[in-house]
Amino acid sequence: MLNINELKKYPIIYIIGHRHMDADTVISSYLLSKILNKQGIKCEYAILDKDYNIVYGDYDLIKDNVTNYKPTVIKKENINNNYFILVDHNDPLQSIDNEKNVVGMIDHHFIDKKQPNYLIGDYASTSLFIYQLYKNTYDFSDYEKALILYTVLSDTTYFISSRYKEKDDQIVKELNEKINLNFEVLKRKYFKTTDFSIDIETNFKSNYKRYKFDDLEFESSFVRANREDDKYLNEYLEYLKKIPQNWLFIWYQFDDNISNAYFKNNNVIKEINYDYIASRANDVIKDIVEIK
Numbered sequence: 184m185l186n187i188n189e190l191k192k193y194p195i196i197y198i199i200g201h202r203h204m205d206a207d208t209v210i211s212s213y214l215l216s217k218i219l220n221k222q223g224i225k226c227e228y229a230i231l232d233k234d235y236n237i238v239y240g241d242y243d244l245i246k247d248n249v250t251n252y253k254p255t256v257i258k259k260e261n262i263n264n265n266y267f268i269l270v271d272h273n274d275p276l277q278s279i280d281n282e283k284n285v286v287g288m289i290d291h292h293f294i295d296k297k298q299p300n301y302l303i304g305d306y307a308s309t310s311l312f313i314y315q316l317y318k319n320t321y322d323f324s325d326y327e328k329a330l331i332l333y334t335v336l337s338d339t340t341y342f343i344s345s346r347y348k349e350k351d352d353q354i355v356k357e358l359n360e361k362i363n364l365n366f367e368v369l370k371r372k373y374f375k376t377t378d379f380s381i382d383i384e385t386n387f388k389s390n391y392k393r394y395k396f397d398d399l400e401f402e403s404s405f406v407r408a409n410r411e412d413d414k415y416l417n418e419y420l421e422y423l424k425k426i427p428q429n430w431l432f433i434w435y436q437f438d439d440n441i442s443n444a445y446f447k448n449n450n451v452i453k454e455i456n457y458d459y460i461a462s463r464a465n466d467v468i469k470d471i472v473e474i475k
């Protein structure tokens with residue numbers, strides 16, 4: 184758990200997820216602020232005034248189910264005067280772009296550095312990790328338990344991704360014991376592949392993140408395709424060839440459950456193929472850091 188006495192020193196702390204928000208970023212920031220408020224820490228869940236849009240794939244899931252989401256909006260020019268806890272990412276590059284005002288972190292992505300008050304858990308979603316950390320000290324409501332289950336559905340693409348492990352499945356069963364969400368119904372309603380009628384510039388940047396590991400810096404995005412969308416793959420690879428920066432692009436295809444990762448580094452593109460839906464954070468990024 185985060186060190187409460189340490190955090191009580193600050194007049195107010197803003198809890199913030201990554202840019203281009205998904206369900207886990209939205210819900211983790213919301214939940215952690217409720218939990219820490221109960222423990223006597225003054226904090227609010229927040230977003231920045233720029234680039235804090237919700238990703239296409241999670242838009243309806245969030246709009247329909249996170250009914251009371253009203254984050255505090257922090258202006259970019261006020262970042263330096265405030266303190267932050269990062270959730271669902273561990274590199275300030277993906278949010279406030281300022282390391283020294285970070286006073287805590289809870290995340291589930293690959294990290295190459297360790298610090299006190301930085302909690303990194305090997306769980307399917309950050310919200311699931313938060314539940315595991317605080318379930319004995321905080322009384323999660325049924326509404327909050329449902330929110331946590333949505334984050335798992337989103338972060339594991341409805342339990343298909345390699346990110347979803349036996350340990351996660353146990354906790355999911357525990358969370359769903361009483362509320363009985365029907366995951367099949369939710370998948371039919373909310374699981375969306377990429378809309379390939381939209382222009383390539385927009386789609387190519389969907390699920391965008393920036394990464395930096397030592398001297399290796401790159402941007403990344405992915406699309407979700409059906410088998411019949413595979414005809415567009417070449418167009419996307421041509422686009423990847425043309426952009427100047429280092430880039431990791433992943434083509435997920437959900438009829439055959441395969442992942443094709445294309446990593447462009449110093450203008451050389453390397454391809455890694457997976458015969459499963461490979462988690463960007465936990466499989467692909469690790470492989471890339473090794474092969475670079």
Ligand SMILES: [Mn+2]
Nearest residue numbers: 207271309338
């Ligand atoms: Mn997440």
